[in-house]
Amino acid sequence: MKYTVIGTGAVGGYYGAMLQKSGLEVDFLARSDYEHIRQKGLKVESCRGDFVLDRVNVYPKPEDLPPTDVILVALKTTANGTLEKLLKPVVRKGTVILVLQNGLGMEQELSLLFPEAVVLGAMCFICSQKKGDGHIAHLDKGSISAAPLREGDGDLLRAIGEDFTRAGVEITLLEDLPTARWNKLLWNIPYNGLSVVLGADTKQIMESPSGSRLAKALMEEVVAGAAACGCSFAPDAVEKMLEYTRVMTPYEPSMKLDFDKGRRMELEYMYRRPLRAASEKGVSLPHIAMLADQLAFLEENRK
Amino acid sequence: MKYTVIGTGAVGGYYGAMLQKSGLEVDFLARSDYEHIRQKGLKVESCRGDFVLDRVNVYPKPEDLPPTDVILVALKTTANGTLEKLLKPVVRKGTVILVLQNGLGMEQELSLLFPEAVVLGAMCFICSQKKGDGHIAHLDKGSISAAPLREGDGDLLRAIGEDFTRAGVEITLLEDLPTARWNKLLWNIPYNGLSVVLGADTKQIMESPSGSRLAKALMEEVVAGAAACGCSFAPDAVEKMLEYTRVMTPYEPSMKLDFDKGRRMELEYMYRRPLRAASEKGVSLPHIAMLADQLAFLEENRK
Numbered sequence: 001m002k003y004t005v006i007g008t009g010a011v012g013g014y015y016g017a018m019l020q021k022s023g024l025e026v027d028f029l030a031r032s033d034y035e036h037i038r039q040k041g042l043k044v045e046s047c048r049g050d051f052v053l054d055r056v057n058v059y060p061k062p063e064d065l066p067p068t069d070v071i072l073v074a075l076k077t078t079a080n081g082t083l084e085k086l087l088k089p090v091v092r093k094g095t096v097i098l099v100l101q102n103g104l105g106m107e108q109e110l111s112l113l114f115p116e117a118v119v120l121g122a123m124c125f126i127c128s129q130k131k132g133d134g135h136i137a138h139l140d141k142g143s144i145s146a147a148p149l150r151e152g153d154g155d156l157l158r159a160i161g162e163d164f165t166r167a168g169v170e171i172t173l174l175e176d177l178p179t180a181r182w183n184k185l186l187w188n189i190p191y192n193g194l195s196v197v198l199g200a201d202t203k204q205i206m207e208s209p210s211g212s213r214l215a216k217a218l219m220e221e222v223v224a225g226a227a228a229c230g231c232s233f234a235p236d237a238v239e240k241m242l243e244y245t246r247v248m249t250p251y252e253p254s255m256k257l258d259f260d261k262g263r264r265m266e267l268e269y270m271y272r273r274p275l276r277a278a279s280e281k282g283v284s285l286p287h288i289a290m291l292a293d294q295l296a297f298l299e300e301n302r303k
Numbered sequence: 304m305k306y307t308v309i310g311t312g313a314v315g316g317y318y319g320a321m322l323q324k325s326g327l328e329v330d331f332l333a334r335s336d337y338e339h340i341r342q343k344g345l346k347v348e349s350c351r352g353d354f355v356l357d358r359v360n361v362y363p364k365p366e367d368l369p370p371t372d373v374i375l376v377a378l379k380t381t382a383n384g385t386l387e388k389l390l391k392p393v394v395r396k397g398t399v400i401l402v403l404q405n406g407l408g409m410e411q412e413l414s415l416l417f418p419e420a421v422v423l424g425a426m427c428f429i430c431s432q433k434k435g436d437g438h439i440a441h442l443d444k445g446s447i448s449a450a451p452l453r454e455g456d457g458d459l460l461r462a463i464g465e466d467f468t469r470a471g472v473e474i475t476l477l478e479d480l481p482t483a484r485w486n487k488l489l490w491n492i493p494y495n496g497l498s499v500v501l502g503a504d505t506k507q508i509m510e511s512p513s514g515s516r517l518a519k520a521l522m523e524e525v526v527a528g529a530a531a532c533g534c535s536f537a538p539d540a541v542e543k544m545l546e547y548t549r550v551m552t553p554y555e556p557s558m559k560l561d562f563d564k565g566r567r568m569e570l571e572y573m574y575r576r577p578l579r580a581a582s583e584k585g586v587s588l589p590h591i592a593m594l595a596d597q598l599a600f601l602e603e604n605r606k
Contacts, residue, residue, distance in 0.1 A: 197500060197597060198597060198600050198601060198604070199601075199604075199606075200600070200604060204604055205600075208599075208600050208603055208604065209599075210595075210596040210597070210599035210600040210603070211596075211600045211604075213596050214593060214596045214597065214600070217589070217592075217593065217596075286520070286589045286590055287589055287590075287593050289520075290517060290520065290590050290593055290594075291593075292513075293513040293514075293516050293517045293520075294500060294501060294513070294517065296511075296513035297501050297503070297508075297511050297513040297514045297517070298501065298502075300511055300513070301501070301502075301503060301507055301511065301514075303502075
């Protein structure tokens with residue numbers, strides 16, 4: 001299968017480069033660093049070994065993208081308002097859209113926009129950052145779990161899973177996308193928001209009694225929100241996620257980098273939609289609501 | 304009656320100076336600016352009119368303080384561990400200790416330390432700041448409400464109230480100290496903490512939809528905590544307090560100044576004790592607990 005990466009950043013750049021390195025054909029859509037990537041390719045500085053792709057099929061505009069089988073959506077969700085325009089030129093009947101974003105509800109929206117496509121969701125457990133033009137730093141982790149939006153699309157997902165596996169990306173295939181999305185939020189909701197409000201990385205948060213208490217309280221509310229939506233986790237999910245974070249390489253989550261660089265934060269899909277989903281089931285999540293409002297305030301009143 | 308001010312800062316300096324200006328005898332205990340005040344007196348820059356007290360009875364050590372009738376306790380509660388030592392030299396049988404601090408439980412503690420004293424509590428609704436040595440800026444408001452810890456001490460409180468009234472300080476005498484303390488927390492808990500976490504003044508908080516939503520959610524929990532402790536407010540107390548803050552001169556609460564200057568914050572009496580009091584009644588206050596943990600984290604991890 002042939003792949004097209006929409007958004008050649010920390011996530012799309014890394015997984016796209018891994019797929020190309022394994023021998024697959026990959027097209028990349030890039031905006032700010034299109035010219036740089038066209039001339040110098042993609043540089044991946046990875047904890048599993050650095051590599052450079054000298055020649056990369058990169059395009060500056062969606063209209064220029066060649067036909068494809070699988071589209072990896074790897075933009076920040078703050079750009080999701082542009083997705084219809086970006087994907088329209090490449091989506092045909094049966095085209096796979098694999099969403100590598102964080103949050104809740106992206107797949108449902110894309111499925112409404114492109115009913116002819118097959119929409120899949122991928123949760124990326126990766127610590128990576130865009131260091132500069134055409135330059136990705138992969139710091140830690142890297143596995144993916146993925147699930148289809150519609151039950152019948154498991155075979156296509158398995159085929160894609162084999163490509164990722166051959167490319168050296170650990171991938172777990174799941175059946176229940178909503179539960180997988182909520183499970184990813186178990187990490188994203190506490191650590192993204194707290195890292196901004198507290199001005200701290202994961203290590204500072206977890207080494208502080210008050211910091212880890214905050215992370216735990218937020219996680220417990222994610223579990224409650226998930227349960228309200230019919231998604232349940234293992235009983236030790238919170239403890240495991242706290243421990244997972246405690247032992248991982250100190251990390252500044254993407255939202256902190258966004259905030260520090262004056263970019264918009266992914267508040268809508270990562271906070272507002274989960275809050276709304278739980279609220280529609282009659283469940284309020286006060287810690288998460290408070291964190292979301294603090295982040296909204298900080299974004300509005302940025303120095 | 305003769306007054307002694309323990310802590311010649313934004314609050315003690317202002318009210319002590321007002322009492323002395325009205326003709327009463329006032330002694331001041333000062334630490335860092337003792338020498339400055341001894342030589343140059345106290346300067347009060349006030350929205351109601353500036354004034355200077357050229358001659359001030361100021362003392363550097365509690366052992367030097369002359370006998371007194373009423374002690375105004377106006378230190379930050381972060382220094383309450385030192386109060387026993389500071390007050391011991393001046394408390395006699397019947398000495399009045401009037402606590403001008405913010406928080407919950409200070410009067411009960413002082414009453415245990417000094418059972419021979421009469422303990423009263425005062426809630427100061429004042430925007431004031433210490434600008435420098437012997438220099439107080441009174442920006443807005445200034446009224447006090449006061450209540451006795453023990454029922455029988457109303458007459459003494461009334462006598463003190465008359466002194467304050469004659470000194471131009473608006474004072475309201477109340478009977479129920481716990482309710483008055485919780486009522487003061489209705490302002491202190493949201494605005495002190497949020498101003499630190501959000502890096503904002505009261506105007507920025509109230510002009511932002513997310514900021515005012517945060518303030519309101521925190522206030523509603525103060526009401527719930529108060530109710531758990533048997534203290535009830537008027538049904539429109541939250542709305543009134545939001546409006547009061549919306550129209551007041553933009554203000555950086557004392558906790559923000561403390562944080563910005565690297566001083567300890569009044570977390571114990573302003574957050575931990577109210578949380579504990581509610582928790583002992585089986586009521587949890589998740590927003591306030593979260594804010595308290597965020598503040599604790601920021602204090603521990605100060606840059």
